[in-house]
Amino acid sequence: MKEYLSIGEVSKLKGVSIKSLRYYDQLNILKPAYINEQSGYRYYTLDQMVVLDVIIMCVDLGIPLKNFSNYADEQGRLRLDKILEDGQQIAMLKARKIQSALSRMERLSGSIRDYQAYKHNKGIYQRQIGKRNMLTAPWHGNPEDNKLFMKNVSELYLLSLELGLTSLYQQGLIYFYRQDAVEKYVFVEIMEESGDLRVISLPAREYSCTLLPSSQIEETAEIFGYDRAELAGSYVIDVDLYDANVEGDTYPVELQLALPFSG
Template sequence: MKKFLTIGEVSKIKRVSAKSLRYYEKLGILIPAYTNKETGYRYYTVEQLLIIELIHICVELGIPLKNFKTYITSQESIDIQKLLADGEEIVNDKIKKLEGQKQFLSNVFTHVMRTNAVKDTPNEFIEDIPDRYFLTIDYKNDLSDYNAVNLEYSKLFEQSMNLGIADNFNQGFFARWENRQCIKQIFLEIPNPHRDIENLYFLPGGKFLCKILPFEEFANIKAQTDFCIVQELFDLKISPHERLIEIQEPVSSEK
């Protein structure tokens, strides 16, 4: 019996419970090399340790154990080529999602650091801001209706996720005046997507006149130009506090 490993030995070597090994047997994805009919003891070969490792990899990748049978050929061997192909696809997708989450955390950090730097600035200031890209939605309702605004934000968040783009954690709205009417668009800033998107708005970089205000006051401010950006500032405080917004207006090159 020395050429076999007991279920206890396999459990210790591969750090898998005997209960799991019996479950693998029940699923038909790992059959003991030998079962003593009198005692019911199960034994495995050294080669089967590799099968257990492949099963563990599938678990880590999120492949349901019941699907492992799809990698077993009619000759009862593992189709490693198919498993590799599926594994690569899953891993690449996970990497893409993790990179997106890492980028989002970086964007949040950048936004919060800037918020902390400017939120207590009492006076207007000029800042040189690089090119920016925004997903936008036309909006005709009252901007003070935060529930309605949040609904539009959620649509843009969902779109950015579907596009596989981590948003820049800047959200707000554009306001431009045409024929004495204010045209409004809800926006979500994103990195350069390097692709054509129907509701993508490109804003060239330049100098912007910036003003920090409590959210309740922005409606009473008269814009000095025909275009302005109103974006919310977040500092990630976990308790309720005053909401701040930042108004940005392009500075004319003539100034």
């Protein structure tokens, strides 16, 4: 029996329970190569370990084992090439999702570090902020209308999924001051650049900033000490920040003013 592995040996070798191996037998996806009629012991060949590896991979990827019949040929033999082809596609999709999650967590951690570094600042301070991409929608509401704001933000998150864009954890309002008008947008930050006209890319630059307990973007001129006319060509961003400890359902706000706006 040296050419065979017992079910116990296979269980230890591959880290699969004996119960699972019996279940694979019931599903007809990995039947023992030999069963001792007297003892009932089940044995497998080394060649079958490749099939078991594929089964384990499919379990890890979430491919239902009951679907394995879809991968059998007319003689009932498993088509490993088809399983691997589908497995690769599922694995790549999961890898993209994991990379997206890592990017979002990294950006959120950066936001927390930023807030901890500036949370004790009083008044106006200067800081450098890197390039940002923002998926936007026109804003026509009151900045203090949290219900309307969250409705708009939720719609933008859904839109980012439709466009295949990776949304991050930064959200807020952005006002562009023109000579005779103010263009107002609600935004969620995204990782990628895009040719979609609803995506605004802001260059890395220095901003004049101040921390506020709630949105006061409508009072930007007064807060930073400018006349309204002096803001023409500028833009201001009102963005939620996150601290290491979450308390309640409100977040501090940073008002970021860029003078002048070039774009």
